Amino acid sequence: MQTIVAVVGGTGAEGSGLAARFAKAGVTVRIGSRNFEKAQDAARRIGDNATGHTNADAVTGAGIVILTVPLSAQVETLKSIRGSIAPGAILVDTTVTLEIAIGGRVSRILTLWDGSAAQQAARLLPGVPVVAAFHALSAEALAKLDHPLDCDALICGDSAEAKAEVSKLAGLIPGVRAIDAGTLDNARLLESAAALLISLNLRHKVKASGMRITGLQGGDHA
Amino acid sequence: MQTIVAVVGGTGAEGSGLAARFAKAGVTVRIGSRNFEKAQDAARRIGDNATGHTNADAVTGAGIVILTVPLSAQVETLKSIRGSIAPGAILVDTTVTLEIAIGGRVSRILTLWDGSAAQQAARLLPGVPVVAAFHALSAEALAKLDHPLDCDALICGDSAEAKAEVSKLAGLIPGVRAIDAGTLDNARLLESAAALLISLNLRHKVKASGMRITGLQGGDHA
Numbered sequence: 392m393q394t395i396v397a398v399v400g401g402t403g404a405e406g407s408g409l410a411a412r413f414a415k416a417g418v419t420v421r422i423g424s425r426n427f428e429k430a431q432d433a434a435r436r437i438g439d440n441a442t443g444h445t446n447a448d449a450v451t452g453a454g455i456v457i458l459t460v461p462l463s464a465q466v467e468t469l470k471s472i473r474g475s476i477a478p479g480a481i482l483v484d485t486t487v488t489l490e491i492a493i494g495g496r497v498s499r500i501l502t503l504w505d506g507s508a509a510q511q512a513a514r515l516l517p518g519v520p521v522v523a524a525f526h527a528l529s530a531e532a533l534a535k536l537d538h539p540l541d542c543d544a545l546i547c548g549d550s551a552e553a554k555a556e557v558s559k560l561a562g563l564i565p566g567v568r569a570i571d572a573g574t575l576d577n578a579r580l581l582e583s584a585a586a587l588l589i590s591l592n593l594r595h596k597v598k599a600s601g602m603r604i605t606g607l608q609g610g611d612h613a
Numbered sequence: 614m615q616t617i618v619a620v621v622g623g624t625g626a627e628g629s630g631l632a633a634r635f636a637k638a639g640v641t642v643r644i645g646s647r648n649f650e651k652a653q654d655a656a657r658r659i660g661d662n663a664t665g666h667t668n669a670d671a672v673t674g675a676g677i678v679i680l681t682v683p684l685s686a687q688v689e690t691l692k693s694i695r696g697s698i699a700p701g702a703i704l705v706d707t708t709v710t711l712e713i714a715i716g717g718r719v720s721r722i723l724t725l726w727d728g729s730a731a732q733q734a735a736r737l738l739p740g741v742p743v744v745a746a747f748h749a750l751s752a753e754a755l756a757k758l759d760h761p762l763d764c765d766a767l768i769c770g771d772s773a774e775a776k777a778e779v780s781k782l783a784g785l786i787p788g789v790r791a792i793d794a795g796t797l798d799n800a801r802l803l804e805s806a807a808a809l810l811i812s813l814n815l816r817h818k819v820k821a822s823g824m825r826i827t828g829l830q831g832g833d834h835a
Contacts, residue, residue, distance in 0.1 A: 482741060498795075504726060530827070534716050545809075572809070573720075573816050577759040580812065583805040587767075587794070590802065601827040604810075605763040606751070607817045 394454030399423040402433045406459030406540035414440035416563035423449030447475040457483040469515045481553045484509040485525045487585045509578035513520040522589025523547035523578035527583035530601035539566030542601030547572040616676035621645040628681030630755025636662035638785035646670030669697040679705040684714035703775045706731040707747045709807045713770035720812040722803040731800035744770035748807035751821035761788030762778040764823030786799045
């Protein structure tokens with residue numbers, strides 16, 4: 392994949408996990424952070440194909456920008472990078488609307504005015520194709536670079552081309568199957584499914600539950 | 614299983630699918646309907662172990678009452694049966710809060726004041742242990758009695774004993790694995806996951822997508 396991928400908030404667990412997987416697959420990855428030193432450290436830990444930048448610098452010239460910050464930082468971060476997003480670039484929102492953003496629980500979700508974090512991102516980035524994806528991919532599982540994941544990547548958005556690009560990216564992670572989950576207003580269902588997995592992690596004392604969709608091939612009963 | 618299972622709204626696709634599966638597994642099943650004749654017809658189609666009744670008669674003496682009516686009929690139906698539910702009986706709510714209840718789309722969901730259809734049921738049935746379950750099991754797949762399902766049954770509720778009973782029931786359906794999904798206020802996540810599957814059915818032109826949770830065994834990465 393020729394496209395440069397910027398991971399904004401790339402020093403966090405989810406962001407650095409995704410960045411490491413894409414870099415390993417040969418993608419040029421830019422780790423973005425509010426803190427330049429931390430971005431550089433994270434890129435150094437990943438090694439080949441990864442460099443560290445401030446968030447705004449990371450997204451400049453990137454074809455795909457992946458936002459991996461907590462909900463509490465989503466609006467502010469989007470405002471800080473929107474002037475730097477290249478024309479035609481895709482914004483991939485991975486935000487889950489966890490209640491922890493207002494001091495609540497990690498297994499409960501908030502209802503946003505826009506319906507979902509991804510739609511909130513789209514409102515803040517007029518003209519940028521926004522794709523919601525990667526919510527269900529466990530940071531723990533992503534970090535184990537020698538192990539394939541056992542999880543589907545449900546992807547939604549209003550641009551078919553953008554979804555196809557992000558599906559290709561998802562397919563670079565071993566074990567991950569990309570599934571088209573419809574228009575962007577379905578993002579609330581993907582965000583909610585991720586909260587369900589977090590809740591199952593807590594209840595079953597595991598760290599990397601995932602989700603496989605069955606019966607999509609048609610014809611058969613399941 | 615000795616317990617009598619009443620399926621309220623058991624003439625619908627989901628209800629008769631569940632009823633047929635449980636009857637086949639040897640459970641005594643009572644099909645309930647507002648329309649006695651329709652209940653009798655549905656029971657006759659199932660055959661062994663199934664009988665047809667009015668809703669109130671069906672739940673009288675049943676140990677497990679499964680509610681399988683559309684959201685638009687949920688409140689009215691619960692009010693019509695609550696006087697007949699036996700002390701100690703469990704109410705299993707399968708309702709998905711689909712927008713179609715107010716003339717909207719089948720792939721979109723409403724937000725209820727109580728948080729979920731199952732919590733709404735619990736409010737209307739004080740003292741009755743309510744369990745949310747079976748939302749994701751496709752009616753199409755249930756109807757194909759000779760085929761195992763390829764779907765997990767996520768089960769939530771505030772009574773551990775009630776969840777254990779319902780898990781046993783779920784385990785009678787070949788291919789179904791019961792998974793404890795926490796307290797009743799998680800029901801919104803299960804209802805939302807069912808809406809996601811409906812949305813995937815529409816987009817991928819299939820009728821029986823399902824969901825498997827991975828990584829619950831612990832230890833491993835996924």
